[in-house]
Amino acid sequence: MIFEGLSEKLQNTLSKLKSKGKLTEKDVKEAMREVKLALLEADVNFKVVKDFIKRVSDRAVGDEVMESLTPGQHVIKIVNEELTALMGSSQSKLTFSSKPPTIYMMVGLQGSGKTTTCGKLAKHLKKQQKSPLLVACDIYRPAAIQQLKTVGGQVDVPVFSMGDGTSPVHISKAAVEHANRQGLDTVIIDTAGRLHIDELLMEELQQIKAAVKPQEILLVVDSMTGQDAVNVAEQFHEQIGIDGVILTKLDGDTRGGAALSVRAVTQKPIKFAGIGEKIDEFEPFHPDRMASRILGMGDMLSLIEKAQSNIDLKKAQELEKKMRTQQFTFDDFLDQLQQMKNMGPLSQVLQMIPGMGGKQLKNLEVDDRELVHIEAIIQSMTREERSNPGLINGSRRKRIAIGSGTSIQQVNKLLKQFEQTRKMMKQFMDMEKGMKKGGRFKMPFPGM
Ligand SMILES: Nc1nc2c(ncn2[C@@H]2O[C@H](COP(=O)(O)OP(=O)(O)OP(=O)(O)O)[C@@H](O)[C@H]2O)c(=O)[nH]1
Numbered sequence: 001m002i003f004e005g006l007s008e009k010l011q012n013t014l015s016k017l018k019s020k021g022k023l024t025e026k027d028v029k030e031a032m033r034e035v036k037l038a039l040l041e042a043d044v045n046f047k048v049v050k051d052f053i054k055r056v057s058d059r060a061v062g063d064e065v066m067e068s069l070t071p072g073q074h075v076i077k078i079v080n081e082e083l084t085a086l087m088g089s090s091q092s093k094l095t096f097s098s099k100p101p102t103i104y105m106m107v108g109l110q111g112s113g114k115t116t117t118c119g120k121l122a123k124h125l126k127k128q129q130k131s132p133l134l135v136a137c138d139i140y141r142p143a144a145i146q147q148l149k150t151v152g153g154q155v156d157v158p159v160f161s162m163g164d165g166t167s168p169v170h171i172s173k174a175a176v177e178h179a180n181r182q183g184l185d186t187v188i189i190d191t192a193g194r195l196h197i198d199e200l201l202m203e204e205l206q207q208i209k210a211a212v213k214p215q216e217i218l219l220v221v222d223s224m225t226g227q228d229a230v231n232v233a234e235q236f237h238e239q240i241g242i243d244g245v246i247l248t249k250l251d252g253d254t255r256g257g258a259a260l261s262v263r264a265v266t267q268k269p270i271k272f273a274g275i276g277e278k279i280d281e282f283e284p285f286h287p288d289r290m291a292s293r294i295l296g297m298g299d300m301l302s303l304i305e306k307a308q309s310n311i312d313l314k315k316a317q318e319l320e321k322k323m324r325t326q327q328f329t330f331d332d333f334l335d336q337l338q339q340m341k342n343m344g345p346l347s348q349v350l351q352m353i354p355g356m357g358g359k360q361l362k363n364l365e366v367d368d369r370e371l372v373h374i375e376a377i378i379q380s381m382t383r384e385e386r387s388n389p390g391l392i393n394g395s396r397r398k399r400i401a402i403g404s405g406t407s408i409q410q411v412n413k414l415l416k417q418f419e420q421t422r423k424m425m426k427q428f429m430d431m432e433k434g435m436k437k438g439g440r441f442k443m444p445f446p447g448m
Pocket residue numbers: 108109110111112113114115116117138141144192193194248249250251252273274275276277281
């Protein structure tokens with residue numbers, strides 16, 4: 001999970017301060033020592049840590065404490081703001097060229113996740129009503145061209161390739177001409193990677209850059225490599241000049257060092273984060289939300305955005321009506337489950353809820369497999385049973401358990417949970433009715 005160790009340590013340290021009505025200089029010093037250790041252990045660049053601690057300490061002593069905050073909360077606020085600033089303050093969006101096609105040149109070491117990320121970026125652009133073209137310029141790794149074609153197929157984006165017998169400079173120029181002819185407005189060039197930075201690679205990248213004058217050169221780095229990722233970024237930037245960074249594998253067991261130092265070291269923004277192997281597991285990088293996630297303050301905004309892009313509004317309205325009239329059935333429940341699954345693994349979704357970081361999540365033991373069981377149980381019910389669960393007597397329960405490959409206990413548990421959810425919804429709806437009208441965010445799925 002992203003920043004798990006760092007999150008836990010920072011939260012522990014800062015929660016000690018939270019409850020204190022008054023902070024002594026010693027309290028702050030001690031907390032900063034712990035924050036420093038936590039950051040170093042998370043593999044954050046030493047100089048970055050030093051500057052960070054200095055800024056936070058200066059502000060903790062110098063800034064006036066807001067009336068509404070305790071001194072402890074004030075320090076947490078400063079740490080949150082400084083973590084955000086460290087990662088770039090605000091979201092840095094992709095830029096587009098005024099004269100299409102806009103060309104993005106993707107660079108990075110072998111295995112960083114470049115090819116996969118090209119596909120993810122293409123899908124992201126498609127969602128913004130763009131028509132991208134993927135270009136296969138990695139002619140050295142035997143499977144790279146085929147891999148890009150597969151990724152292109154997955155996202156339904158054309159892939160331009162001239163095989164491995166033509167120079168990448170020539171391929172990229174021809175691809176831009178092709179995009180022009182076909183009216184494609186964005187071009188994503190997948191360049192070759194190497195295990196280490198070498199002169200030949202850099203020369204080739206410089207030549208492609210000179211030939212197609214990309215709008216942005218985006219460096220793909222593997223966040224699992226920590227400090228190395230930052231060194232790689234520094235070298236790429238020195239030699240070819242990059243415009244932004246895409247951090248991959250933030251879902252892995254990363255300590256977070258790369259995410260926290262790459263911006264400070266290169267002065268180039270992190271534009272996107274890869275958070276899983278699947279094409280959809282990709283999101284714009286928001287420094288403020290990431291900082292709140294690290295500090296266990298949750299990330300409600302990302303969650304709401306995810307819900308908004310994955311949940312069918314019309315269905316949500318119908319559902320609300322059903323909840324009000326207590327007609328919510330197992331079919332609706334299944335529908336909700338499926339929409340929720342579209343939002344990504346449950347553990348990731350829950351992590352965005354304030355207070356759901358680290359330990360709490362572990363205690364919950366969220367298990368996506370359980371969702372699969374629930375789905376199987378509902379699918380083994382007849383249509384009548386789904387709309388009228390009261391019908392499900394002992395023998396029906398047995399049949400459903402056998403049909404879904406689960407046990408009677410699991411079926412019983414689900415029936416009970418369903419009944420509770422229904423009741424809870426009723427209460428929730430009644431409560432809402434009693435509240436004054438306003439633009440509230442409606443809970444999109446049951447039980448949360
Ligand atoms: N967990 C996780 N895996 C990722 C992510 N992005 C890419 N990967 C995986 O990383 C591995 C390497 O990805 P590729 O896209 O083949 O890497 P590449 O950088 O194109 O490699 P070269 O073409 O050799 O330069 C693959 O197994 C991907 O599925 C991510 O965000 N999270």
